[in-house]
Amino acid sequence: MIRSTIFLLVLVFAFSCKSKNKDDVNPREQYVGTYDVAYTASTLVGTLPFNPNERGNGQVVVSAGNAADELKFDISFPAYTETIMAKLSGGTFVWEKQKDILKVGAGSYDADYSASGEFRGANLIINARAETTTPDGTKIVKTSTFNGIKK
Known part of the structure; x- marks a missing residue:
């Protein structure tokens, strides 16, 4: 009788405890938050620099996307916002x-764009590149870097 009571108590305890299995933890949560970001960019037209380096400060808000491996980046700088x-x-x-779209002088050009980044502790680092060739054959390349720290 005592054995069956102990066994029953162990079963009840085991089923009443919430599982802490690996699938219960969303790995994206460690990256979700607001990051204060410094932005720098430079543009080359052919081999010549176009304008001095762009610089700015803003915020990037990172949230979980719909898919398990997806993040949403809400980017906000003065006079510029975008969600990626x-x-x-x-x-x-x-x-x-x-x-x-790359803007050079009075012209605007459609460009191929790629960007990747990483989280290093509380730091967010993103490197981006936009590239196109104008109708006259001039190559335009803009490289950008976002460096941020989580608030």
């Missing part, structure tokens, strides 16, 4: 944005 989705793999990610 990314695929997460471990602590690194690739933005899903593939096109951008």
Whole structure:
């Protein structure tokens, strides 16, 4: 009788405890939050620099996307906002944005775009590149870097 009572208590206890299995933890949660970000960019037209380096400060808000490996980046700088989705793999990610518009002088050019980044502790680092060739054959390349720290 005592054995069956102890066995029953162990069973009740085992089923009443919430499982802490690995699947219960969303790995994206460690990256979710607001990051204060410094932005720098430089543009080359052919082999010549166009304008001095761009610099700015803003915020990037990272939240979980719909898919298990997806993050949403809400970017906010003075006079510029954008939302970009990314695929997460471990602590690194690739933005899903593939096109951008490069503005050089009075011209605007459709460009191929790629960006990837990583989380290092409380730091967020993103490197981006937009590239196109104008109708006259001039190559335009803009490289950008976002460096941020989680609030």
